[in-house]
Amino acid sequence: MLSEAGGQATLLGGTTDLFVHWPERMLDADGVFIDLSGVGALRAHRWEDEALVLGGLTTFWDIIQDERADREMPVLVQAARTVGAVQIQTRGTWAGNIANASPAADGVAALMVRDAVVELTSCDGIETIRLDEFYLGYKQMRLRRDQIITSIRVPRQSCSVERFIKVGTRQAQAISKIGVAIAQSQAGWRIVANSVAPAVCRCRTVERALDDRVPLPHVDALVELLGSDVSPIDDIRSTAAYRRGVLARVLYHELAPLCEWVGPQRGAS
Ligand SMILES: Cc1cc2nc3c(=O)[nH]c(=O)nc-3n(C[C@H](O)[C@H](O)[C@H](O)COP(=O)(O)OP(=O)(O)OC[C@H]3O[C@@H](n4cnc5c(N)ncnc54)[C@H](O)[C@@H]3O)c2cc1C
Structure with missing residues (x-):
C-alpha cells in the first residue's frame, strides 16, 4: 500500500504524535493514512542471543513490563518511564519515536546509547542503519517514504554503567x-543527549575524553567539551545557555562518582 501511494501516505503507529496535529491533517482531503495496528507481526519484541529486537509497533509499556529489559537494559526502561505518562507509554511506540x-x-x-540498529523495509528489500547515523538534521532522516521501520535491534553487550x-x-x-543517556561497555563510553541539537546526538568529544581518561576537573571543562558536540537553541521550553550549563552539570554529577579523572583535582578545594 505504501508503495502504491507513491510516497504520499502517512503511517499510523500509536498516533500519539500524529494526533497532536490531527485537526490540520484532517483538512488534507487527499491524505492517505495507513494504520499499522492490524499488523500483529510488528507488535512483539523478542530476545535473541545477540540482541533485543523491538518490533515496529512495540510500545514503551511493552518494555517497561518486561522484567528482563529492566535487568539487562535498564536505560530503556528508565527512558520509557519518562515518556508522557502511562496513557502515552501504552500507545506510543519506539519506532514512532x-x-x-x-x-x-x-x-x-536510550536506544542510541546502546548502539541500536534500525531495520527499514520496503518493496525493494530490507536496509539496516545504525541509529547514530540515521539523522541528517532537524526532522531529516534516512527513512524513505516507502519504508517502514519493521524492527530495532539493540545489541546485548553488557554495560557497567547505563542510565537515562x-x-x-x-x-x-x-x-x-535536556535529556542524557550514559553508557559504558567494551565498546567504550557513550553519551547521547536530546533537546540540545537539531536531532538526538552522540557527544563524541566527551566520549573520547572519557575513553582517553582526560582529566575533567570541573564543570566548565565539560561545558567547553560539549561546545563541539551540541548546539542548543532558545525555544519555548528553555534557553540555549540553560541547556548547555545543565547538561554539563548533570554529566558532571553522574560521572564524578564513576571516574577518578572527573571531579576536583587532587589538592583542589
Ligand atoms: C501528551 C504527550 C506527551 C508526550 N511525551 C513525550 C515524552 O516525554 N518523550 C518523548 O520522547 N515523546 C513524547 N511524546 C511524543 C510521542 O508520544 C512519542 O514520540 C511516541 O513514541 C510516538 O510513537 P507513536 O507510535 O505514537 O507515533 P505516531 O504518532 O503513530 O507516528 C509518529 C511518526 O512516526 C511515523 N511512524 C510511526 N510508526 C512508524 C513505523 N513503524 N515506520 C515508519 N514510520 C512510522 C508516523 O508516520 C509519524 O510520522 C508525547 C506525546 C504526547 C501527545
Missing part, C-alpha cells in the same frame, strides 16, 4: 529541556 525525529525524543536517546536522566518541568507529561 524514531520516525517522528524530534530532537527531544527520549526513546531515541531527564530534566523537565515536572516528572510526567513534560518534554525534555
Whole structure:
C-alpha cells in the first residue's frame, strides 16, 4: 500500500504524535493514512542471543513490563518511564519515536546509547542503519517514504554503567529541556543527549575524553567539551545557555562518582 501511494501516505503507529496535529491533517482531503495496528507481526519484541529486537509497533509499556529489559537494559526502561505518562507509554511506540525525529525524543536517546540498529523495509528489500547515523538534521532522516521501520535491534553487550536522566518541568507529561543517556561497555563510553541539537546526538568529544581518561576537573571543562558536540537553541521550553550549563552539570554529577579523572583535582578545594 505504501508503495502504491507513491510516497504520499502517512503511517499510523500509536498516533500519539500524529494526533497532536490531527485537526490540520484532517483538512488534507487527499491524505492517505495507513494504520499499522492490524499488523500483529510488528507488535512483539523478542530476545535473541545477540540482541533485543523491538518490533515496529512495540510500545514503551511493552518494555517497561518486561522484567528482563529492566535487568539487562535498564536505560530503556528508565527512558520509557519518562515518556508522557502511562496513557502515552501504552500507545506510543519506539519506532514512532524514531520516525517522528524530534530532537527531544527520549526513546531515541536510550536506544542510541546502546548502539541500536534500525531495520527499514520496503518493496525493494530490507536496509539496516545504525541509529547514530540515521539523522541528517532537524526532522531529516534516512527513512524513505516507502519504508517502514519493521524492527530495532539493540545489541546485548553488557554495560557497567547505563542510565537515562531527564530534566523537565515536572516528572510526567513534560518534554525534555535536556535529556542524557550514559553508557559504558567494551565498546567504550557513550553519551547521547536530546533537546540540545537539531536531532538526538552522540557527544563524541566527551566520549573520547572519557575513553582517553582526560582529566575533567570541573564543570566548565565539560561545558567547553560539549561546545563541539551540541548546539542548543532558545525555544519555548528553555534557553540555549540553560541547556548547555545543565547538561554539563548533570554529566558532571553522574560521572564524578564513576571516574577518578572527573571531579576536583587532587589538592583542589
Ligand atoms: C501528551 C504527550 C506527551 C508526550 N511525551 C513525550 C515524552 O516525554 N518523550 C518523548 O520522547 N515523546 C513524547 N511524546 C511524543 C510521542 O508520544 C512519542 O514520540 C511516541 O513514541 C510516538 O510513537 P507513536 O507510535 O505514537 O507515533 P505516531 O504518532 O503513530 O507516528 C509518529 C511518526 O512516526 C511515523 N511512524 C510511526 N510508526 C512508524 C513505523 N513503524 N515506520 C515508519 N514510520 C512510522 C508516523 O508516520 C509519524 O510520522 C508525547 C506525546 C504526547 C501527545
